[in-house]
Each structure stands twice: as C-alpha cells, then as structure tokens.
Amino acid sequence: MSRYSQLGFMDASSLVMEQLIFFHDHAMVVLVFIVFLVGYLMVYLMFSSLMDRNGLDGQVIEIVWTILPAVILVFLALPSLRLLYLMDDLGSCFLTIKCVGHQWYWSYEYSDFVGIAFDSYMLPADDLEIGEYRLLEVDNRVIVPSGLDVRVLVSSEDVIHSWTVPSLGVKADAVPGRLNQISFHVMYPGVYYGQCSEICGANHSFMPICLEGVDLNSFMTWVKGVESSEEF
Incomplete structure (x- = not known):
C-alpha cells in the first residue's frame, strides 16, 4: 500500500x-x-x-x-x-546499545565495543539531500545488524523522553535515574525512523531517531572503521 x-x-x-x-x-x-x-x-x-x-x-x-x-x-x-x-523476553542479545535522552537529542554508546559513542542530532532542512525526510534525518544514524537480536538500555539526563521506533514495535520511556531496557530484531536491512514520544519541552518534535539495519559483514566493517578512526 x-x-x-x-x-x-x-x-x-x-x-x-x-x-x-x-x-x-x-x-x-x-x-x-x-x-x-x-x-x-x-x-x-x-x-x-x-x-x-x-x-x-x-x-x-x-x-x-x-x-x-x-x-x-x-x-x-x-x-x-x-x-x-x-x-x-530479552534472552541473549548479540548487541547492547546504551541510549540517553537529552534536551533535545540522543546519545548512543555501543557498550560491546571500545570507543563507539556519539550524539545524534536532527539535520537542519538546509542540509537535507534528495530523498531524505525533513524532521526525521539525523547526522549520526544508529547502525545495527539485521537478523540478530539487539538490546537497548534507555535512560535520560534531564527530563522524561521516550525512545520509539513504530515499524519495529518498540517504545521505552527514558526516565532520569532509571534504566529501562527493550529488545528488537530487525528482519530486513533498511532505514527505520522514530521520534521522541514524550512531550519533553519546546523542541520535543526535533529529536528524531534514525536507525539503519545492515547485514552482519557491513556492521562489523562499520565497527572496525569507527574504532580505527576519530569520527565520533
């Protein structure tokens, strides 16, 4: 459809x-x-x-x-x-990602690897390329392997946020001083979008989530490239 x-x-x-x-x-x-x-x-x-x-x-x-x-x-x-x-039922997950909500952006850390941590801000409309979505694109996407279970630990640094990706069926409140966890299994490679689903302030609608699912080989190549560089 x-x-x-x-x-x-x-x-x-x-x-x-x-x-x-x-x-x-x-x-x-x-x-x-x-x-x-x-x-x-x-x-x-x-x-x-x-x-x-x-x-x-x-x-x-x-x-x-x-x-x-x-x-x-x-x-x-x-x-x-x-x-x-x-x-x-979380079970055993291949990858664990720590996610912290801020006013108004997300911070991510791949705790299974060394030195992979970055902030994810919404791209301004002037920086968008053809085919990208306004208010949904970010400067640093969350890269995850498709076909494997991924765990996300969600918390917040200031006010209550909500990490939500509708097409994956996941939603978790990011509460200051509390750690929530969710898991998901991306079936197909692709780009999946979400937004903060908690009214967290004036720029609540400007902290999107952009998650990219790739095959395992591409994911490990990305990890090695990030670990060997100073990109983040």
Whole structure:
C-alpha cells in the first residue's frame, strides 16, 4: 500500500511488530462481533416490546451477559499475555546499545565495543539531500545488524523522553535515574525512523531517531572503521 494512502499501521520490520499487528486485527474482529451482537439484541428487544411480545426472559439474559463477556475476555487475554511475554523476553542479545535522552537529542554508546559513542542530532532542512525526510534525518544514524537480536538500555539526563521506533514495535520511556531496557530484531536491512514520544519541552518534535539495519559483514566493517578512526 502506498504511504500516501495508508490507513493502518506501518509495515512491520520486526517479529514483535508483526505480532502486534496480528493482535490488533484479532481484537478488531472481536470488537466487530460485540457491536453486531449488542446491536442485534437491542433491535430485537425494541421490536419485541413494540409488538407486545416477550423478548428474552430475565434468566436467559443473565446467563448470556455473564458467560459471553467471560468468553470474549478469554479470546482477548490469551493472545495478549502471549504477546506481553514475547515483548518482555530479552534472552541473549548479540548487541547492547546504551541510549540517553537529552534536551533535545540522543546519545548512543555501543557498550560491546571500545570507543563507539556519539550524539545524534536532527539535520537542519538546509542540509537535507534528495530523498531524505525533513524532521526525521539525523547526522549520526544508529547502525545495527539485521537478523540478530539487539538490546537497548534507555535512560535520560534531564527530563522524561521516550525512545520509539513504530515499524519495529518498540517504545521505552527514558526516565532520569532509571534504566529501562527493550529488545528488537530487525528482519530486513533498511532505514527505520522514530521520534521522541514524550512531550519533553519546546523542541520535543526535533529529536528524531534514525536507525539503519545492515547485514552482519557491513556492521562489523562499520565497527572496525569507527574504532580505527576519530569520527565520533
């Protein structure tokens, strides 16, 4: 679907986001079922009362509105609990990145490697090249390997921020004095954008997140190049 006519979620680029979209569609089916059932009962009872007929007696109604909601909750709770477990199950990750929010930019540190730490600022509109997105491009992208699990440790230096990448299905509050952690699995190489999702001040909308997924060989080449240079 073209991005100019998209009505649903962004295309999923991680396993968790795929499951989130599936659960959303599942919940919408249940919601449509509830709306049609309640609407049918209301119309049926209204016409029954207008025609001086007994609709459903009290005992039947009590049984229906006691058992049916319980069944509906089961159909919603089981996939929801499974998804919560998948989102919280970090397991062993190939790479750990420390992310610290500032007013108004992000700082990143690759704790598994020596000397890879940098700040990530939004690019001004005058510095954008053809094909780059206004308010979303940054000077230093977060490079991660695709096909492998990545852990991000999120905190803040000043106020509450929120590190969010919608297409990966990840969102974590960056709270001063507290360390939150999330993990994701980039399925395909590409560039993924996000923004701070917490109102953190006057320039809240000017601290984007730009994450680039590359294959493992390209990632290790980038790491060696950064470690051997003074780029950051």
